[in-house]
Amino acid sequence: MANQTMTDVAYTCLSKRKKGMEFIKLYDEVIKTLAIPENLQKKKRAQFYSELMLDNRFANLDNKWDLRARHTFDETHIDTSAIEIDDNEIFEDEIVEVETDDHDDLEEKNKEEEDY
Numbered sequence: 001m002a003n004q005t006m007t008d009v010a011y012t013c014l015s016k017r018k019k020g021m022e023f024i025k026l027y028d029e030v031i032k033t034l035a036i037p038e039n040l041q042k043k044k045r046a047q048f049y050s051e052l053m054l055d056n057r058f059a060n061l062d063n064k065w066d067l068r069a070r071h072t073f074d075e076t077h078i079d080t081s082a083i084e085i086d087d088n089e090i091f092e093d094e095i096v097e098v099e100t101d102d103h104d105d106l107e108e109k110n111k112e113e114e115d116y
Contacts (some may be wrong), residue, residue, distance in 0.1 A: 006048045009033045011067070014058075020066030023049065034062045 004012075013029045014021065019028075027048055027099060052058050059068040068116055 004034070005050050006030050006034065007052070007057070008043070010048075010052065010065070011057055014065070014067050020061060020064035022064055023052075026065055 009030045010026055013026065013033070027045055030036075030048060031044070036044055052060070057068055058065055059071055061071065
C-alpha cells in the first residue's frame with residue numbers, strides 16, 4: 001500500500017461502498033489508510049481535492065464524490081452551451097488608448113534605413 005496514491009485509495013474506498021461520500025469523510029478514510037501525519041493533513045487536503053477533480057474516475061454530485069462509472073453522462077456532465085459571454089462587455093473597460101509622438105520618429109528611422 002506504500003505506493004498507492006491518495007486517489008487510488010479513494011477509488012478503493014468508494015468501490016467498496018454502494019454510494020458516494022462527502023469529501024471530508026472520503027479524505028478521512030484516505031489519511032487513515034495512508035497514515036498521513038497530522039502535520040501534513042491540512043496541506044494534503046487541497047492536493048487531494050485537486051487530484052479528485054482531475055481524475056476521470058471520480059464525479060462530484062450533490063457535494064458527494066462517487067465513481068463516475070456508476071453514473072450516466074447526463075448526471076456527471078455540466079451543460080455549458082447555454083452560457084453566453086459577451087467578449088466586448090468583458091474588455092470594454094480595459095481598452096486604453098495610448099498617444100505617442102513616436103510614430104513620426106519611427107517613419108523617419110525607417111526612411112533612413114531604406115537609404116542604405
